[in-house]
Amino acid sequence: MAKISWPQGRNRWLYHRSPRSKPPTRWYQQNILKKPDVDPKCRLCGRFEETIDHLVSGCPELAKTDYIHRHNKAAAHMHWKVCKECGIKVKERWYEHEPKRTRLWGMPIHTDRTIAANRPDTELKNKRDKTCLLIDMTIPLDTNTSVKTTEKLTKYKDLEIEVERMWGLRTTTVPVVIGALGTVKKDMENHTNKIPGNINIHGPQKITLLSTAHLLRRVLSIK
Numbered sequence: 001m002a003k004i005s006w007p008q009g010r011n012r013w014l015y016h017r018s019p020r021s022k023p024p025t026r027w028y029q030q031n032i033l034k035k036p037d038v039d040p041k042c043r044l045c046g047r048f049e050e051t052i053d054h055l056v057s058g059c060p061e062l063a064k065t066d067y068i069h070r071h072n073k074a075a076a077h078m079h080w081k082v083c084k085e086c087g088i089k090v091k092e093r094w095y096e097h098e099p100k101r102t103r104l105w106g107m108p109i110h111t112d113r114t115i116a117a118n119r120p121d122t123e124l125k126n127k128r129d130k131t132c133l134l135i136d137m138t139i140p141l142d143t144n145t146s147v148k149t150t151e152k153l154t155k156y157k158d159l160e161i162e163v164e165r166m167w168g169l170r171t172t173t174v175p176v177v178i179g180a181l182g183t184v185k186k187d188m189e190n191h192t193n194k195i196p197g198n199i200n201i202h203g204p205q206k207i208t209l210l211s212t213a214h215l216l217r218r219v220l221s222i223k
């Protein structure tokens with residue numbers, strides 16, 4: 001019997017549990033269902049095998065659209081809560097919130113030196129405490145959540161140092177890493193607890209999971 005990697009097996013519910021089941025991935029059709037006529041390559045990019053892993057976070061075509069949309073939705077929820085906590089006027093419902101219209105969202109920080117990673121999702125200065133948080137969310141493949149957390153912390157190190165030097169604010173990077181299928185590492189709270197507004201990771205986590213499920217349903221129904 002062909003080997004089934006755990007994401008493929010574990011996540012079968014994503015299409016088998018629904019009464020309106022969608023056909024499985026092309027990789028699954030060829031390798032598990034043994035359909036010789038099926039090309040296992042991704043129906044969107046045609047470059048990689050079409051597995052669940054590929055579709056939920058590895059497809060270059062979806063990276064241009066769906067992954068950005070998923071990230072922005074989950075990050076908007078968090079941003080909305082932070083804004084409320086900071087006394088910034090926001091819409092009543094988070095999904096009506098437009099982070100780009102507030103000054104806390106994705107604006108590059110202008111530094112004296114050129115720094116490549118200078119655009120975290122949110123930069124939060126607290127002048128009273130003389131602190132600054134660089135909050136950045138990412139939604140990788142679930143098995144990569146640990147690696148991505150470390151990557152984020154490293155990525156913004158130069159910016160942290162520069163912000164401290166320029167503004168005299170004690171600066172901390174806060175990575176918010178949620179697996180495309182909802183995995184959140186236990187120690188993620190150590191980071192998210194630094195964000196004001198009693199940020200509960202379950203909100204963005206649920207949004208991520210629903211976005212991924214929607215994405216899969218949409219892609220797998222494309223003939």
Ligand SMILES: [Zn+2]
Nearest residue numbers: 042044045059
């Ligand atoms: Zn693809």
